[in-house]
Amino acid sequence: MRIALFVTCFNDTLYPSTGRAVVRVLERLGHCVDFPQEQTCCGQMHFNTGYRSAALPLVRRFADTFAEYDAVVTPSASCAGMVRDNHPALAERYAPPALQQQIAELAPKVHEFTEFLTDVLGVTDVGAHFPHKVAYHPTCHSLRGLRLGDRPERLLRAVHGLELLHLRAPEECCGFGGTFAMKNADTSAAILADKTADVTATAPDVLCAADNSCLLQIGGGLSQQGSDVRTLHLAEILAATEGDPR
Amino acid sequence: MKDDHGLVWLGTPAFPQAARTALADTRLRANLKRATTTIRDKRLEAVAELDDWEQLRDAGAALKTRTLRHLDHHLERLEASVTAAGGTVHWAADATEANRIVADLVHAAGEREVVKVKSMATQEIGLNEALAEAGITAYETDLAELIVQLGDDRPSHILVPAIHRSRAEIREIFEREMGRWGRPAPDGLGDDPRALADAARLHLREKFLRAKVAVSGANFACADTGTVVVVESEGNGRMCLTLPATLITVMGIEKVVPTFADLEVFLQLLPRSSTGERMNPYTSMWTGTTPGDGPRDFHLVLLDNGRTATLRDTVGRQALACIRCSACLNVCPVYERTGGHAYGSVYPGPIGAVLTPQLVGAQHAASLPFASTLCGACYDACPVKINIPEVLAHLRAEVVEAKARDRRLPTPEALAMKAAAAVLASPGRLAAAQRAAALGGRLLARNGRIGRLPGPLRGWTDSRDTPQPPAETFRTWWRNNRKQP
Ligand code: SF4
Numbered sequence: 001m002r003i004a005l006f007v008t009c010f011n012d013t014l015y016p017s018t019g020r021a022v023v024r025v026l027e028r029l030g031h032c033v034d035f036p037q038e039q040t041c042c043g044q045m046h047f048n049t050g051y052r053s054a055a056l057p058l059v060r061r062f063a064d065t066f067a068e069y070d071a072v073v074t075p076s077a078s079c080a081g082m083v084r085d086n087h088p089a090l091a092e093r094y095a096p097p098a099l100q101q102q103i104a105e106l107a108p109k110v111h112e113f114t115e116f117l118t119d120v121l122g123v124t125d126v127g128a129h130f131p132h133k134v135a136y137h138p139t140c141h142s143l144r145g146l147r148l149g150d151r152p153e154r155l156l157r158a159v160h161g162l163e164l165l166h167l168r169a170p171e172e173c174c175g176f177g178g179t180f181a182m183k184n185a186d187t188s189a190a191i192l193a194d195k196t197a198d199v200t201a202t203a204p205d206v207l208c209a210a211d212n213s214c215l216l217q218i219g220g221g222l223s224q225q226g227s228d229v230r231t232l233h234l235a236e237i238l239a240a241t242e243g244d245p246r
Numbered sequence: 247m248k249d250d251h252g253l254v255w256l257g258t259p260a261f262p263q264a265a266r267t268a269l270a271d272t273r274l275r276a277n278l279k280r281a282t283t284t285i286r287d288k289r290l291e292a293v294a295e296l297d298d299w300e301q302l303r304d305a306g307a308a309l310k311t312r313t314l315r316h317l318d319h320h321l322e323r324l325e326a327s328v329t330a331a332g333g334t335v336h337w338a339a340d341a342t343e344a345n346r347i348v349a350d351l352v353h354a355a356g357e358r359e360v361v362k363v364k365s366m367a368t369q370e371i372g373l374n375e376a377l378a379e380a381g382i383t384a385y386e387t388d389l390a391e392l393i394v395q396l397g398d399d400r401p402s403h404i405l406v407p408a409i410h411r412s413r414a415e416i417r418e419i420f421e422r423e424m425g426r427w428g429r430p431a432p433d434g435l436g437d438d439p440r441a442l443a444d445a446a447r448l449h450l451r452e453k454f455l456r457a458k459v460a461v462s463g464a465n466f467a468c469a470d471t472g473t474v475v476v477v478e479s480e481g482n483g484r485m486c487l488t489l490p491a492t493l494i495t496v497m498g499i500e501k502v503v504p505t506f507a508d509l510e511v512f513l514q515l516l517p518r519s520s521t522g523e524r525m526n527p528y529t530s531m532w533t534g535t536t537p538g539d540g541p542r543d544f545h546l547v548l549l550d551n552g553r554t555a556t557l558r559d560t561v562g563r564q565a566l567a568c569i570r571c572s573a574c575l576n577v578c579p580v581y582e583r584t585g586g587h588a589y590g591s592v593y594p595g596p597i598g599a600v601l602t603p604q605l606v607g608a609q610h611a612a613s614l615p616f617a618s619t620l621c622g623a624c625y626d627a628c629p630v631k632i633n634i635p636e637v638l639a640h641l642r643a644e645v646v647e648a649k650a651r652d653r654r655l656p657t658p659e660a661l662a663m664k665a666a667a668a669v670l671a672s673p674g675r676l677a678a679a680q681r682a683a684a685l686g687g688r689l690l691a692r693n694g695r696i697g698r699l700p701g702p703l704r705g706w707t708d709s710r711d712t713p714q715p716p717a718e719t720f721r722t723w724w725r726n727n728r729k730q731p
Binding site: 007009011012013014016017019020023035037038039040041043045046047048049050051052054055057058061086140141143144145171172173175176177178179180181182183184185186187188189190191192193216217219220221223224 | 265643660671683695697704708709710711725
């Protein structure tokens with residue numbers, strides 16, 4: 001199986017350790033992973049902010065970059081959702097038939113990281129060791145977009161030494177919403193305040209999620225409040241071992 | 247309060263500013279949180295009782311889609327059935343026309359006051375204000391609408407218009423205002439729900455017994471039989487629908503359902519989604535007029551007011567499937583913090599964010615499609631499966647494109663998006679931008695994090711720190727460590 005990593009522009013720039021963690025886990029499980037250098041961005045920011053025509057070239061670039069792979073793995077539920085749901089819809093409206101076809105064939109091969117591990121590779125125990133108290137925040141895109149269900153928790157429960165804690169209101173949005181956090185900063189901050197209060201009350205060592213964008217928001221709020229709860233992408237927990245802790 | 251299109255729509259301030267006022271009101275936020283959390287849990291319980299809930303949702307969505315596709319046909323059938331049953335049908339293209347029709351009918355009946363059943367359509371067209379201009383007083387009889395009317399306030403929720411008010415505030419409004427509208431509040435009025443409801447009952451009773459004309463909305467109207475349906479919780483609606491001699495119903499054209507049998511689906515979906523009840527306490531149905539029973543004169547006003555224009559948009563038209571259950575409001579993280587007034591329209595919350603811009607034109611309500619985190623909770627809750635996030639994204643594009651057409655110079659946001667698109671179009675340019683970000687981040691950060699910043703980033707940095715961008719991107723790491731030569 002030819003596996004490509006779509007690291008996402010956001011992780012590439014701000015959270016490169018998440019991409020490295022994905023590579024480490026997949027290689028530990030005996031798979032080769034490729035990082036096609038032509039990749040940039042799925043166009044989610046442009047699409048969600050109303051700049052459809054600017055998203056279109058990015059959709060095309062994505063389709064060209066990943067066409068030849070059997071599977072594309074990405075450590076971002078929201079980008080996986082963008083590619084799987086919105087790329088075909090955008091193509092149907094604006095792209096020529098050949099590209100439509102190419103995108104329709106590629107979309108189902110794109111997997112969010114935990115989906116790929118559990119559904120495609122069929123593993124729950126990835127051989128990780130992480131002796132800390134961890135709470136999982138299901139981001140809106142993993143919860144309602146991709147319907148990841150309990151896949152992330154299944155993976156976390158199989159981690160050696162890890163104690164899984166539960167948030168009181170896990171399904172509540174963190175208030176990030178991409179450019180929403182800029183355009184409606186006050187409302188976003190009000191929603192965030194309830195989320196950070198929940199995290200603080202749960203008191204894990206680490207809060208994890210399948211989207212670094214939401215963790216940027218929640219971690220940023222926690223940090224400003226002087227909390228010592230760390231935020232970490234789930235892939236980094238799955239990558240941790242006794243010899244290589246996080 | 248009305249713009250050219252007639253929808254009661256304030257227009258200004260834009261959502262972010264209006265939200266700021268609401269966010270600062272701690273009492274409002276406490277009222278909202280309590281109310282939405284309670285009703286949310288109740289709804290989940292009521293929905294979980296049915297094994298076929300998903301099939302019901304599918305059936306509801308399919309019925310609505312099919313009906314909207316042949317709306318003209320169903321409306322003509324409705325007109326024929328209502329007429330055959332002794333009613334009169336009027337067609338209103340917009341708010342002004344609808345208001346004029348109603349005022350003329352009241353005058354023709356020789357009356358100067360009407361009792362009203364809670365109705366979104368009449369709020370949308372600003373009927374009470376229009377009637378007042380025509381010398382007619384409209385009395386709201388729904389408890390929550392009464393609170394809003396007496397408080398000279400605006401509704402902030404589709405189903406619970408006074409959701410933003412606490413019991414203590416309601417008691418105060420009753421004591422202060424009831425006397426000016428009719429029977430005053432009893433002495434020593436308490437603020438428990440029972441005392442408040444009793445005060446409202448006494449106040450309203452004299453209106454029911456006196457009124458000759460009633461105005462209602464409609465939840466559904468069946469094309470095959472001409473039956474009009476109103477569902478409610480208090481029974482005040484039923485008083486209006488049965489006691490007065492003349493009944494005038496104002497109904498959005500999208501409320502028609504093809505057959506009486508279709509009610510089976512919607513009367514299950516609606517109460518469970520809206521109040522978390524198995525069945526709503528009062529379901530009133532009437533078909534034209536019946537000698538010796540109920541109103542002697544029945545008028546149905548079919549309101550367009552932007553609906554046919556909405557129907558033309560193949561993505562946006564799904565908003566017309568809405569059965570006004572308000573489930574999407576109660577699960578929305580944005581609505582929960584800001585309340586309904588911030589949306590500047592009689593339709594607040596997620597459905598308001600997609601319906602209002604379509605009814606008045608996207609460029610007039612440009613901030614509303616952006617008043618969402620796209621978390622998708624509304625789509626999950628909607629009993630007729632309106633894909634609200636999809637419509638929001640679609641309308642955002644309409645807003646951006648309308649702005650680009652109307653302005654000679656692009657907005658700062660459009661420039662930024664264009665610049666970002668140019669960067670993201672090439673891996674080389676992206677790498678250069680990442681180097682600049684890492685450098686900039688290093689200059690701004692303290693202990694690896696960036697704190698409060700001035701300028702356009704203030705909104706973000708006021709409440710959140712940002713990690714300093716690492717010196718080595720993933721791309722660079724891969725090239726240095728992993729790439730096969
Ligand atoms: S959009 Fe759906 S959930 Fe919202 S009020 Fe309408 S029917 Fe109810």
